[in-house]
Structures are given as C-alpha cells and as structure tokens.
Amino acid sequence: xxxxxxxxTLAHRLDPRTKLAAQVAFAAAAFANTTPGGLALLTPxxxxxxxxxxxxxxxxxxAYRFVLPFLAAAVLIEGVTLGPPWLTPAEAVPSLLAxxxxxxxxxVGAVYVRTxxxxxxxxxxxxxxxxxxxxxxxxxxxxxxxxxxxxxRELAAVRDAVKARLGDENPVQERMRxxxxxxxxxxxxxxxxLALAMxxxxxxxxxxxxxxxxxxxxxVGLAVTVALVVYALA
Amino acid sequence: MLExxxxxxxxxxxxxxxxxxxxxxxxxxxxxxGANGSGKTTLVRHLNALETADEGxxxxxxxxxxxxxxxxxxxxxxxxxxxxxxxxxxTVGADVAFGPENLGLAHEEIDTRIEESLGAxxxxxxxxxxxxxxxxxxxxxxxxxxxxxxxxxxxVLDEPFTGLDAPAREAVLARLRELHTAGTGIIVVxxxxxxxxxxxxxxxxxSNGRVVVDAAPEEAVEQLPEFGVRVPAxxxx
Numbered sequence: 032x033x034x035x036x037x038x039x040t041l042a043h044r045l046d047p048r049t050k051l052a053a054q055v056a057f058a059a060a061a062f063a064n065t066t067p068g069g070l071a072l073l074t075p076x077x078x079x080x081x082x083x084x085x086x087x088x089x090x091x092x093x094a095y096r097f098v099l100p101f102l103a104a105a106v107l108i109e110g111v112t113l114g115p116p117w118l119t120p121a122e123a124v125p126s127l128l129a130x131x132x133x134x135x136x137x138x139v140g141a142v143y144v145r146t147x148x149x150x151x152x153x154x155x156x157x158x159x160x161x162x163x164x165x166x167x168x169x170x171x172x173x174x175x176x177x178x179x180x181x182x183x184r185e186l187a188a189v190r191d192a193v194k195a196r197l198g199d200e201n202p203v204q205e206r207m208r209x210x211x212x213x214x215x216x217x218x219x220x221x222x223x224x225l226a227l228a229m230x231x232x233x234x235x236x237x238x239x240x241x242x243x244x245x246x247x248x249x250x251v252g253l254a255v256t257v258a259l260v261v262y263a264l265a
Numbered sequence: 266m267l268e269x270x271x272x273x274x275x276x277x278x279x280x281x282x283x284x285x286x287x288x289x290x291x292x293x294x295x296x297x298x299g300a301n302g303s304g305k306t307t308l309v310r311h312l313n314a315l316e317t318a319d320e321g322x323x324x325x326x327x328x329x330x331x332x333x334x335x336x337x338x339x340x341x342x343x344x345x346x347x348x349x350x351x352x353x354x355x356t357v358g359a360d361v362a363f364g365p366e367n368l369g370l371a372h373e374e375i376d377t378r379i380e381e382s383l384g385a386x387x388x389x390x391x392x393x394x395x396x397x398x399x400x401x402x403x404x405x406x407x408x409x410x411x412x413x414x415x416x417x418x419x420x421v422l423d424e425p426f427t428g429l430d431a432p433a434r435e436a437v438l439a440r441l442r443e444l445h446t447a448g449t450g451i452i453v454v455x456x457x458x459x460x461x462x463x464x465x466x467x468x469x470x471x472s473n474g475r476v477v478v479d480a481a482p483e484e485a486v487e488q489l490p491e492f493g494v495r496v497p498a499x500x501x502x
Contacts (some may be wrong), residue, residue, distance in 0.1 A: 034355050037393045148359055150366070177353055222349040231313055231345075232353070232364035232415065233338050239366045239375060 034180035035148045042084035042146040046245045047155035050143050053080075054161035056222035056259035057139045061132045063263040069130055075256035076259070077135045084142045091141045098137055101129035166236050178225060185217040186210065266290055266326060267312055267341065267419060267450075273320035274307050275475075281307040281476035284321070291418050294441075294451045296461055296482075299471035300493030305454045306346065308471065309421045310454070313343040326418075339368065342412030346423045348404045357383070357399070357407055358392030364415045382410040387441050402433025406440060419450035426460060434460055457495040462486060470494060 037043070042050065057080070061073055081088055092099075110123025147155075149162060153173035157165045189210050193199060267289040274282040282304045289295055299305050310316045311323045312320035314334035323330040323337070330337035345351045354360040361382050365375040384390050385408035391399075399407060405425055412420055422441070426434045442464055445451050453461060458468070461482075470478035472492045478485050486496040 036395065037356055148355060150354065150359055150362070180355065224345075225353065227315060228345065228351045229363075230334075230355055231315060231338060231343050231351070232366040232411065233335055235369065236366040237369060239369050239372065241362075241366075244370055 034183075035176070036145060037148075038085075038146065040083060040085045040146065041248065042142055044246070044248055045083075045146075045252050046243050046249045047147045047151040048159060048243065049249040049256070050147060051152075051155055051159070053252055053256045053259070054139055054259075056145050056256045056263065058257045059137045059263040061136055065125075065128050065132060067128065070128060073135055076255075077138050077153065080139050084146050086142060086145060088138065091138050092134070095137050095141060098134070100237070105130050114188070144176070148241075149173045150241050151243065152176055154243055157240060158187060158243065170236055178222070181221050181225060182218055185221050186214045189213045189217060192235070211227045266324075268454060269308075269311070269321070270324065271321035272300065272308070272311060272318050272323060273374065274304075274311065274316060275319050280474050282311070282471075285471075285474070285476055286321075287469065287476065287479075289419070289450065289452065292445070292448050292450050293467060294445045294465045295453070295467045296465045297452060297454045297469050297471065298456055298458060298489065298492075298494045300456060303471040303492070304474035305456075305471055306423055307474075309343070309423060309452065309454055312341045312419070312421055313338055315343075321416060321498050339415050340417055340502050341419045341421055342415050342417035343421045344405070344408040344423060344425060346427065348408035351408045351411060352396050352404075355395060355397075356392065357388065357394045357396060360396060360407065361392075361414045364411060368415070372450040378414045378416070382413040385413055385444065386410045387436070396418050400433070402436055405429060405433070405437050409437070409440065413444070413449075417449070419452060420444065421452045421454070423454045424456075425453060427459070456483070456493065458486065458489065459495055459497050462497055 043186060057073070057076065060076075061070070064070065064073065078088065081091065106123050106126045110119055111117065112119055131188040150173060153169040155169075156172055157169035160167065160168055192213075193206065193209055202211075267287075269285050269287040269289075272282050272285045273280055285304075285308060297305050297309065307316060311318060311330065312325070314323075314330040314337035317331055318444050325337045325340045337432045352360050353363050358379055361379045362375050365378045370378070379392065380389070383391060386409050388403065388406055388410060396404065396407065409420065409422070409425075420441075425437055425441075429437065438460055441451050441453070445464075453465070455461065463482075465482055468478060468480060468489070469476055470484050470485065470489055477492055478488050480488075489496050
C-alpha cells in the first residue's frame with residue numbers, strides 16, 4: 032500500500048498531474064471545512080477516490096495503521112484531564128474532527144501512492160514546477176516513493192528476524208527498542224545500497240521523463256478538483 | 266578495453282586490493298574468483314567507478330574511470346551480489362528504463378532498449394510485472410537487463426549464482442553465453458567455478474587483494490582450490 036502497483040483502474044488511467052491537483056484540492060477542502068457537516072460531505076468524496084482505485088477503505092486504514100495512535104493521542108490529550116472530571120468530551124471534539132480530517136487526507140493520499148509510479152510523480156512535479164526547483168523536488172519525491180517500500184520491507188525483515196528467535200516474547204518496550212535500533216541500522220544500509228544502485232546506472236537530475244497524457248478522463252478529474260477548490264474557498 | 270594499473274584500495278590501513286594490474290580486452294569472458302574477503306567485489310566496483318582508488322588507476326577505453334564516471338558506467342554494466350539491491354523501481358519495465366532515462370535518451374530509444382534488454386534475458390512482455398512477483402532467477406536476469414539497457418561493452422556480475430537453484434543458474438548462464446557470443450565482455454565474480462569452467466576464456470584469482478592466478482580455465486583449476494575456490498570435481502582430481 033505504500034508503493035505503486037500497476038493496474039487498469041480509473042485512478043491508474045488519470046494523468047499524475049490531475050491526481051496531484053485533486054489531492055491538494057481535497058486537502059485544502061478538508062482543512063477549510065472542519066465542521067462535522069463539512070467532513071461528512073468529504074467522506075463520500077474520499078470513498079469515491081478509493082473506488083476509482085478499487086481500494087477497500089479498511090485495507091487502506093490497516094495499511095496506514097501506524098498513523099492511528101498519533102491521531103488517537105491527539106484526541107486523548109484534549110479530552111482527558113489530570114483531575115476531576117477526568118474526561119471532557121466537549122474539548123476533545125475539535126481534535127477528533129482534526130484527526131478524522133487527517134485520516135481522510137491520508138486515505139486520499141494512499142490512492143495517489145497506490146496508482147502512481149515514482150517516475151510519473153517525478154515527471155508530474157517537474158512539469159508543474161519549472162526549472163531547478165522542480166527538478167530537485169521531482170527527483171526528491173521520486174526518491175521518497177522509491178525508498179518507502181524498501182524501508183517497509185527492511186522493517187518487516189527485522190520484525191520477522193526478532194520473531195524467529197522468540198523476540199516477540201519480550202516486553203513491548205524491549206521489542207520496540209530492538210526493532211527501532213535494527214530498523215534504523217538497516218534503513219541507513221539500505222539508503223547506501225539504493226544510492227549506489229542509482230549511481231551505477233548514472234542517476235541524473237535531467238533524466239528523460241515518461242510521457243504524460245492528459246486525456247478525456249482527466250477533464251472529469253479536473254472538474255472534481257475545481258469543485259473541491261470552490262468548496263474550500265466557499 | 267579495461268585496464269587496471271597498480272590499483273590499491275584500502276579500508277583503513279588494510280589493503281583490500283593491493284597493487285592489481287590487469288588488462289581485460291573487449292569481448293572476453295573472464296571469471297574473477299577468490300575466497301570471501303579476497304577483494305573481488307571491491308576490485309570490480311572500481312570498473313564501474315563506484316569506488317575511488319587510493320593508488321593506481323582504472324582506464325575504461327583509455328578514459329580514467331574516476332575522472333569520467335559516466336563513461337565507466339555506460340561502458341561497464343554492473344549487477345550487484347543481491348539483485349534486490351539494484352532495483353530502483355516497482356515494476357520490471359520502469360526498472361530497466363531507469364538507466365536509459367538517466368542518459369537522457371528519447372522515449373522511442375528507451376522503449377527499444379527495454380524491449381531489447383528484456384528479450385536478451387528471456388523476460389519479454391513482463392514490463393508491467395511487479396519485481397516482487399519475480400522468482401530469484403528472474404530477478405537476477407532482470408538485474409542483468411537493467412545493466413544491458415545501458416548497452417555496455419562489458420557486463421560485471423557479482424556472485425550471480427548465489428541462492429539460485431540449478432535450473433535458474435543454467436538459465437542465467439545460458440543468457441550470459443548468448444551475450445558473450447553477441448560480443449559483450451562478461452566478468453563474473455564468484456568463489457565457485459563449477460558452473461563456469463566450460464564457458465569462460467580466462468580465470469583470474471585474487472587472494473588478499475593480489476592476483477595469484479591468471480590463466481586459461483584448464484590451467485587455473487589445478488591451482489584454485491588452495492585459494493578457497495570450488496572447481497568441478499572431475500577437473501580438480
């Protein structure tokens with residue numbers, strides 16, 4: 032879920048620039064409309080995005096479950112007091128809405144990540160932002176999208192190695208320490224290897240970018256984007 | 266032509282490569298062997314300008330590799346010991362395209378090279394496959410395709426048979442023979458010559474960073490076991 036997967040869904044067929052614009056517009060709309068009504072309206076839109084990529088909401092939430100503790104913590108920090116009455120639900124509501132808004136943005140972001148290869152993201156950014164800043168940002172984003180799935184695999188390998196030697200019998204704190212320390216070490220090693228692999232194949236800031244095509248379907252995407260921008264500004 | 270001239274590479278005070286001089290003509294099928302830690306991988310990484318020499322130099326077609334790494338990297342294609350270290354994309358086609366894209370080639374040329382390189386390793390029509398879905402042997406062949414897409418004169422393969430079963434080893438070797446027949450120079454880094462003896466032109470063995478054997482395979486096999494290199498049982502007797 033944190034890497035692109037080839038496919039023929041509607042979302043796959045969209046130009047990455049359309050997807051980027053729709054994503055930004057959705058985030059703007061979500062940040063501009065933090066009322067329960069506003070977020071209730073954006074929820075089916077997020078589900079539409081998921082449908083366009085044929086992704087299950089539950090699968091996406093599960094894949095990005097590492098975000099959930101942070102979102103829940105924000106709500107708890109606002110809603111729990113250190114003395115009586117201990118719980119103040121009314122104060123937790125704004126945090127709850129803010130957390131839900133972030134969840135929606137993450138879900139829409141997952142659609143982009145799932146359906147857009149790293150090189151297309153790079154091409155889209157370089158075409159949207161001209162000159163050196165675009166090249167730097169495009170290559171940087173491309174690298175992040177290349178690196179994240181590798182990092183995830185490294186962490187999974189560490190967890191498996193820990194389990195294989197009964198490390199999962201240790202207390203949570205100890206498990207977290209081992210996974211974090213080994214994971215960090217492996218992440219740095221993996222970064223070196225990825226850098227070397229790219230160097231060996233002449234990594235260039237001025238690489239040929241894949242062709243992007245703005246088709247009829249993109250006009251629909253653009254209409255959704257405009258509607259979201261209008262909603263954000265309204 | 267690849268020329269290594271008195272090459273020295275140290276890790277700290279310890280020389281991993283210790284004054285190696287070697288000429289590798291175009292089109293040669295060479296095996297670079299030796300026990301673990303003998304300096305093989307460090308040596309070949311210099312051919313691709315991935316390391317900087319402490320002393321000596323590497324010339325690729327007469328050009329100093331350290332001064333012009335792009336020439337080195339387009340002339341010498343390299344596959345790493347673990348092919349997974351080499352992949353920079355999620356799908357087969359995108360990974361093979363990575364090198365030609367960096368060379369700034371036109372889209373039509375990139376497409377031609379993808380098709381040609383995948384065809385050369387028997388992975389034609391697999392452009393949209395996820396790399397994760399490939400078997401170990403297929404991943405090794407994809408790594409070769411990624412290097413071939415740069416149209417190198419020489420292809421360096423670091424332990425290409427590690428972890429492969431017999432059919433996968435044979436499939437990779439068959440592709441290497443075809444590439445060699447087509448004129449590509451092949452350099453295989455290994456500590457196990459059993460699959461290769463009948464196919465190669467020359468064997469160079471390293472020990473403690475120095476060349477201890479440089480001979481035709483028939484002559485070399487007698488000396489190799491003492492340097493920790495496995496040779497076919499029938500030849501070592």
